[in-house]
Each structure stands twice: as C-alpha cells, then as structure tokens.
Amino acid sequence: MENPGTEALVIKDLRKGYGPLEVLSGISFSVARGELVCILGPSGCGKTTILRIAAGLIPFDSGEVVINGEDIGKNRNGLRNVSVVFQEPRLLPWRNARKNVQLSLELRKDSHGEEGTAEVDSALELVGLSDFAGSYPHELSGGMKQRVALARAIVTEPEILFMDEPLTGLDMRNREELQDEIVRIWSNKKVSLLLVTHDPAEAIHMADRIIVLSGRPTRIKSIIGVKSPRPRPRDSSEVRELEKTIRGLFAGESIGESPPR
Amino acid sequence: MRKLALPALAIVAFIATWWILAASARSGLLPNPLQTVVALYQRLTAPRGFNHVGVTVYRVFLGTLIGAVAGIVLGVATRYSKLAEAAVRSVIYPLLQAVPTICWALVFVLWFGLHDTTPILTIAVAAAPFFLINVWEGMKELDANLIEMASSYTHNKGRILGKVILPMLYPYLFAAAKSGFSTAWKIVVPAEIFGSTSGMGYMLSIAFESYRIADVFGWTLAFAIIIIIFDYGLFNFVDKRYMRKWKTPELKPS
Ligand SMILES: Nc1ncnc2c1ncn2[C@@H]1O[C@H](COP(=O)(O)OP(=O)(O)OP(=O)(O)O)[C@@H](O)[C@H]1O
Ligand SMILES: [Mg+2]
Numbered sequence: 021m022e023n024p025g026t027e028a029l030v031i032k033d034l035r036k037g038y039g040p041l042e043v044l045s046g047i048s049f050s051v052a053r054g055e056l057v058c059i060l061g062p063s064g065c066g067k068t069t070i071l072r073i074a075a076g077l078i079p080f081d082s083g084e085v086v087i088n089g090e091d092i093g094k095n096r097n098g099l100r101n102v103s104v105v106f107q108e109p110r111l112l113p114w115r116n117a118r119k120n121v122q123l124s125l126e127l128r129k130d131s132h133g134e135e136g137t138a139e140v141d142s143a144l145e146l147v148g149l150s151d152f153a154g155s156y157p158h159e160l161s162g163g164m165k166q167r168v169a170l171a172r173a174i175v176t177e178p179e180i181l182f183m184d185e186p187l188t189g190l191d192m193r194n195r196e197e198l199q200d201e202i203v204r205i206w207s208n209k210k211v212s213l214l215l216v217t218h219d220p221a222e223a224i225h226m227a228d229r230i231i232v233l234s235g236r237p238t239r240i241k242s243i244i245g246v247k248s249p250r251p252r253p254r255d256s257s258e259v260r261e262l263e264k265t266i267r268g269l270f271a272g273e274s275i276g277e278s279p280p281r
Numbered sequence: 282m283r284k285l286a287l288p289a290l291a292i293v294a295f296i297a298t299w300w301i302l303a304a305s306a307r308s309g310l311l312p313n314p315l316q317t318v319v320a321l322y323q324r325l326t327a328p329r330g331f332n333h334v335g336v337t338v339y340r341v342f343l344g345t346l347i348g349a350v351a352g353i354v355l356g357v358a359t360r361y362s363k364l365a366e367a368a369v370r371s372v373i374y375p376l377l378q379a380v381p382t383i384c385w386a387l388v389f390v391l392w393f394g395l396h397d398t399t400p401i402l403t404i405a406v407a408a409a410p411f412f413l414i415n416v417w418e419g420m421k422e423l424d425a426n427l428i429e430m431a432s433s434y435t436h437n438k439g440r441i442l443g444k445v446i447l448p449m450l451y452p453y454l455f456a457a458a459k460s461g462f463s464t465a466w467k468i469v470v471p472a473e474i475f476g477s478t479s480g481m482g483y484m485l486s487i488a489f490e491s492y493r494i495a496d497v498f499g500w501t502l503a504f505a506i507i508i509i510i511f512d513y514g515l516f517n518f519v520d521k522r523y524m525r526k527w528k529t530p531e532l533k534p535s
Contacts, residue, residue: 104430110430127441
C-alpha cells in the first residue's frame, strides 16, 4: 500500500476500452512527488488514453486513479490541479503568447484582466519567451509555440504535469534543447511529471523511471529505473546499454512513431 | 493614385450617364443628380427631417441586435441540447426560411399596429436566420483539440463558451453580421412602408403617394449612401483590423 503522502499519482489495475476495442488491460503504476516518469509504448497502445484518464478528461471502466491521495473516481467528479501539454501546442490563434499563458488561470478561476500578471511573466521567463510575450501564435516557430503551451501548463502550479509526446513534430535540435529545458523546469518547479514519448533515447535522457507498455490489449512490460545523475550525457555506455535493453523488450515490433498531427 | 483612378472614372461615368438620361427623359420622370441631392437636402432640413434617418438607423440596429441575440442563442443551444438541435433543424430554421419576410411584417402590423415594434421585429426576423445558420455551422466546425485543452482546466461550460468557443465563432459572427445588416437595410423599407408612420421608408412611401419623384430619388440616395458607408467603411475596417488574427494557418480551414 503506497503512502498517499509521497505519491502524486497512483494508478491501480486500470482498465479501459472503446466499445469492443480493449485498450488498457490492467495497468498499475505510480508517480512519486517530484518524480519524472516517462511512458514508452508502441503506437496505438493507449498512452494518450492513460493521460486523458489521469487528467480527468475521459471516464474509465474499472480500476483506481488517485491524485495526491484523492480518488478521482470513474466519473471524474471534481477537477484536480493537473495540467496537460498535448502533442500540438493548442494555442488560441487570436491571443498573443502572454494571453495564451493567462488562459489557464482565467479558466481555473474567475480572474479577470491583469490578475496573475506576475505569474504569467515568470512562466514566460522560465520558458525563455519573455521577449515574445506580445507575439501571436502564427508569428512563433513550432518550438516556441510548444514553449508557450508549457508556460500555460505550469502557470497554474499543477500538482502533476502530464505531457503527451510534446516534442514530436519538432526537429532534432529543437527536441534536444527542449528535453533539457523540460528537465530544468521540472526540477526548478519541483513538479511531478508524467511524459509520454515514443523515443527510447528521449525517455533515457529525461526519466527517473521508464514505464514500458506492450501492444494492445495493453499491460506493463517493464519498469526501468534510470539512475545516472543529471545533466546526462547524450551518449555513454550506460545510455547505449539501456537503449539496447528497451529495444530488446520490443523484440521485432516497432515502438512506433505516432503520425504528427 | 492609379488604384483610385479607375473607380473614380466609373463613378464620374455613372453620374454623367444619369445626367444625360435625366436630360433626355420626359420632364419630371427622372431628376438629375443635382435635383436629387437638392431634394434630399430639403427633406433632411425640413422639420423632423433628420429624425426620420435617426429612427430608421435605430430600428435597423435594434432589430439586427435582437435577431443576432436570438440567432446566436439558438445556434449555441444546438451544441448543448439534442432537443434544441432538433427544434432548430426541423422547425425554427425552416420556418424562418420559408415564410416571406413581408408576411411577418403584415402579421406584426395586425398584432402591434403602426408601432415601433413592427419594423423592429420584422428586421429581427429577417436577420436572425443569418446568425442562426452561421453559428450552427460554426458549432460543427469547432476545433475539438482546443476545447479538450480548455476542459482540462475547468468543468465550467460557461467559461469555456466565453473564452474559447465564442471567440472561435467570431469569423462566423462577422459573416452573419454582414449579411444580417445588409438584409436589415433592405427590409426596413417595406417594413416602414407597411408598419410605421415614421422613418426613411415611410417618407419614401409618402413621396411616392404624392408623386414627388425627386423626393423618391432623394430618399433612395440616402439609403444607398448609408448602406455604402456601412458595407465598405465599417465592415472593411473591422475586417482588416480585427479579423486577420483569425485567418491564420492554426485555424482549421473548413
Ligand atoms: N475516442 C475513441 N474512440 C474509439 N477508439 C479510440 C478513441 N480514442 C482512441 N481510440 C483507440 O484506442 C487505441 C489507443 O489510443 P491512444 O490514442 O490512447 O493510443 P496512443 O498510444 O496514444 O497512440 P499514439 O502512439 O498513436 O499516440 C487506438 O487503437 C485508438 O484507435
Ligand atoms: Mg497518443
């Protein structure tokens, strides 16, 4: 029995299907407070589904989802203080960067106007976009847009932050830069972070623990701890060893990149 | 400069043609541009002359506003209630589409007499379908990703509606306002002829009944000027100034 005081998220025997399609077939894992956990799994195995359930966006069939000691219930009664960064930035095109970041605060409480300006400014600074606060999404690059989305997610000071392949669709240079930046923000904010990726190297570089999923009907294949201290080198014997272990788990099947949307 | 030259030429040619036709028409049947402007000036400077313009503008605005609110409320309701969607689909929209506006005007005269309510409601009924159909269509094209993002922060539907959904509908509302106003300006003439004892439409019918052709042309010119100011001036301004942000690649092309 986990102690609710130390776990940000506990998922127990989670099951979920869409109609006749069985997707999650008994998933159990937890994310400790301040921990960075990556989910790795083949395309279509239900990674997004897990995040949607944990974020209270969709109902589930059976099992238990506990956030900070509180059971969110099958029917998602009540909203937990969690944030999601999606694969696409999902910015409002008619709002500039600052107003987009402010949106999450506005949606959370009935704050009008300039309330929360200091928080918004410091979130923009944290993601390195202070100079672009007045820019509209169509004036920003893909990486910058995702930074705005990240700022929007952290400005509400979430207990746990969910990220669904946030770097898919960015070029290699941007990806590696943002991986380091996400790790930096995670440790700066001391937030718990659950990040979905299809890239083993990304998981090895970022995670405290990696949850490796099977194909549908989905179960947990393995949970791998990554002990090496940060900042981590991109290439070392340990990294190569871990990558080999992970690829071995998938023996033949591809981990699969989800098509960029 | 060159960009202005051709339109200017076209307008000069139009006025010249009008003048030549007026000169060659049987006397009195077609007033020339100067006579028309003079007649309009005299009507406007007559006692209560400008009041008629004011009252018509007021009716067009209030009528369009009422039609807009009704159309938007019904259109938004289609998203939240199956019953509302069915009512709009099989009763309300067909009814608004199928019944000629003049019939509404006549019914309103019978109900409310020659009262302000009559032209205002007639305009509202004429403008409402534009808002309804646009909002209804817009509701089907909403970006589900943005709504999912918003609902990850709140369960408050009103807040999501106000901060995400309605702004997403701005381009649709803009198109609706444009068509709605344009229709309102056209329908206000018969609405005031049948249902009012004031306003530019009413003055037009008085001029017509007393066979004052120059006055008929004068009031017609007044309508044309006001509509042009609206359509080319106001809406183009709003379009250039505010709608650009919505026309970004981020917004799904429908
Ligand atoms: N709303 C839905 N209705 C029906 N089936 C769905 C729905 N959402 C997802 N699915 C199906 O459930 C399975 C898991 O979907 P999910 O998006 O969670 O997978 P994923 O691991 O995130 O995939 P990807 O790597 O492509 O992002 C897929 O087969 C998908 O087709
Ligand atoms: Mg996914």
